[in-house]
Amino acid sequence: MIDMERKKNLLLKIKKLEAYTEIQNTMGRMIAAVNFRRKEEVLSYFALDQEDVSFEYADEGVFKGKHAVQAGIDYLLGTEIRPGEMIDLQLTTPVIEVADDCETARALWWSPGAASVLREGEDPQAQWIWGDFAVDFIYENETWKIWHLHYFTLIHCDYHKGWVDDTSLINRKNTPMHEESQPTTWHNPYHPKAIRYGIPAAPYPYDTWRKEDENWMLRNDKTR
Amino acid sequence: MHITLEDLDLLNEEEFIEAEKEAERLMAVWEVKNLRGRAAIFHDDQHIGQKRKELKAMDHPSFDREGEIAFRMKPVVDSLEGNMLIHPLTTPVIEVDDTCTKARAVFWSIGIEGLSKFREKPMAILSLGMVPGTHVKMNGEWRILAGNWQRTTKNEYHAGWIDDMQATNTRPPLTKEQDRNFLGKYAYQKDEVRKPVPCPPMKDTWQKYPDETDPSWQFQNIEE
Numbered sequence: 001m002i003d004m005e006r007k008k009n010l011l012l013k014i015k016k017l018e019a020y021t022e023i024q025n026t027m028g029r030m031i032a033a034v035n036f037r038r039k040e041e042v043l044s045y046f047a048l049d050q051e052d053v054s055f056e057y058a059d060e061g062v063f064k065g066k067h068a069v070q071a072g073i074d075y076l077l078g079t080e081i082r083p084g085e086m087i088d089l090q091l092t093t094p095v096i097e098v099a100d101d102c103e104t105a106r107a108l109w110w111s112p113g114a115a116s117v118l119r120e121g122e123d124p125q126a127q128w129i130w131g132d133f134a135v136d137f138i139y140e141n142e143t144w145k146i147w148h149l150h151y152f153t154l155i156h157c158d159y160h161k162g163w164v165d166d167t168s169l170i171n172r173k174n175t176p177m178h179e180e181s182q183p184t185t186w187h188n189p190y191h192p193k194a195i196r197y198g199i200p201a202a203p204y205p206y207d208t209w210r211k212e213d214e215n216w217m218l219r220n221d222k223t224r
Numbered sequence: 225m226h227i228t229l230e231d232l233d234l235l236n237e238e239e240f241i242e243a244e245k246e247a248e249r250l251m252a253v254w255e256v257k258n259l260r261g262r263a264a265i266f267h268d269d270q271h272i273g274q275k276r277k278e279l280k281a282m283d284h285p286s287f288d289r290e291g292e293i294a295f296r297m298k299p300v301v302d303s304l305e306g307n308m309l310i311h312p313l314t315t316p317v318i319e320v321d322d323t324c325t326k327a328r329a330v331f332w333s334i335g336i337e338g339l340s341k342f343r344e345k346p347m348a349i350l351s352l353g354m355v356p357g358t359h360v361k362m363n364g365e366w367r368i369l370a371g372n373w374q375r376t377t378k379n380e381y382h383a384g385w386i387d388d389m390q391a392t393n394t395r396p397p398l399t400k401e402q403d404r405n406f407l408g409k410y411a412y413q414k415d416e417v418r419k420p421v422p423c424p425p426m427k428d429t430w431q432k433y434p435d436e437t438d439p440s441w442q443f444q445n446i447e448e
Contacts, residue, residue, distance in 0.1 A: 202262045
């Protein structure tokens with residue numbers, strides 16, 4: 001007997017599967033745009049109409065609200081790409097949960113990456129840049145958009161020296177924080193003297209967005 | 225263009241059941257990826273005895289529950305300081321059985337590690353490997369029945385994988401022979417032809433190897 005409940009269950013699964021694919025494609029396109037330093041395209045994947053849209057990058061702070069997100073992306077990606085420069089971030093290890101109401105989703109990716117950074121009077125410096133992306137998505141106007149994005153640095157080091165011998169790049173320089181940024185919520189990159197805590201955490205299944213769960217990625221309680 | 229309840233009304237019973245099964249299968253593939261992603265986090269975060277969500281099929285009749293608990297409680301380093309195990313998951317191949325309660329998978333992985341056994345300066349390690357595994361759905365949740373990270377290379381970062389192979393860190397330490405018979409069984413050796421193990425699960429894996437406790441699907445390339 002195929003009753004209405006079975007039909008609704010199937011429809012929900014199909015909607016979630018569609019969301020799963022769309023979210024991965026959106027994030028993949030966004031990362032490609034970061035790698036090719038296409039600032040306007042990066043911004044186009046954000047839910048800029050949401051009052052609390054945000055992104056947090058390593059220890060550069062939280063950029064919250066449309067104006068701050070635009071300023072933060074400009075700060076990180078705003079300069080013209082020059083000969084010899086490269087950043088290449090990749091997305092792996094996806095853990096993705098779409099809410100039962102299919103209005104929001106939470107996702108985590110581990111991101112191995114490499115970069116070439118220009119130096120004065122010598123060849124560019126080859127660097128490893130590995131980290132994690134923990135992201136909230138919101139469904140608006142039939143599109144999945146990035147609502148809150150948090151990038152966590154894991155290693156950032158000279159390629160030749162490696163992550164144990166070179167910790168000089170894991171923290172930002174002692175220059176003024178961007179005026180639009182709010183305090184960083186978590187920054188614990190690999191360091192030979194530090195301990196790993198499994199943060200960002202993986203998202204867990206959920207029915208609908210609740211404000212009290214907004215920091216799911218910072219949760220050190222691993223029982224769910 | 226999204227599927228609606230009205231679209232589902234157009235399906236006859238046979239078609240509806242087939243659609244249900246396909247949706248369930250695709251959900252299973254997704255959930256197995258999520259499961260392995262969660263497990264990868266616990267691989268890095270090694271706080272012994274800390275309460276955490278159970279990801280293994282502890283209640284499956286074939287599962288060595290006591291052995292698993294004993295393994296988890298045994299420290300292999302003096303301090304977590306400087307230790308890191310990041311094995312991102314890529315290249316997934318996942319096959320789910322007809323009942324959508326059993327799934328076999330192989331992922332590939334490029335990873336980075338920090339290893340400090342006795343509070344000495346950590347060793348930076350670069351590793352390549354695979355994660356073959358069998359997963360079962362028990363009480364509505366996917367769990368890992370079998371399958372660990374299988375080493376291809378694991379070398380001190382600067383030494384490279386031709387000249388260096390680090391053994392799995394255990395207490396007491398493994399001899400080279402013991403290591404070769406454990407996680408290093410199919411590891412790269414410069415004077416040997418590589419063995420094609422694990423074979424990714426093929427489309428007929430559940431017809432050919434219906435028993436979920438049978439690991440021989442991984443070795444079918446060398447059995448032929």
